[in-house]
Amino acid sequence: MRLHTRIATAAAGPALIATCLLGAAPAQAQANPPCYAKSGHLYCGNTAGVSLWRSPRYSGHDQDVVDTLKSNPSYFQCYVSGQRHGGGNSIWYRTYGDVTGRTGYVAAESVYTWKDPFPGVRHC
Template sequence: MRLHAKIAMAAGGLALLGTSLLVTAPAQAQGNPACYAKSGHLYCGNKAGVSLWRYPRYSDVTKDVVDRLKSNPSYFQCYVSGQKHGGGNSIWYKTYGDVNGRSGYLAAENIFTWKDPFPGVSHC
């Protein structure tokens, strides 16, 4: 008996097998524009309403949050290595905030890239 037939029987039938093998894009990437690099900069979808940090690390909110990023998608100037974050790496992207235009860093976990650092983006 072939492997896929065994799987179908174990899953309770062929109809169930068909639905159990569907693969979808991550929820964070659905409905957002594709990321691309141009002239060393990143243009990509991101979580909106997030804080930009003075340094590439999470620290004191009262003195180290410099602005907020409200736009989606957004422009990111370059990347640096900083504190490891919930995205499983230590890549942070530098950009400009939407409230007062100050530059700051956003952890890659908030940007819908498929790889960090994103290919073609310059190191700061």
């Protein structure tokens, strides 16, 4: 975590102090509620409009995209290991798409978790 060297005054309010200490904008923090696991499933913020893939890997073929995840936050059934992605790991979360309702995989880089796989989420 990066701390700024400026001291926020009390008149600035808690939101500005949190911004300085955590480096995140207050609106962004409110837009993405914390992730949690319940009954082995994940409930978490994510990139809206992300593609769901037929298998846990990116491919150059459009037919491998089975649906789109438009919601944020979203429900994720479970996780699997697949292709390594830009998030620095190979964890993918399975969920239902918002257009056709088909099941597919989203790379963990598009799910706003602090750790992958997220603790308490079951393996598919």
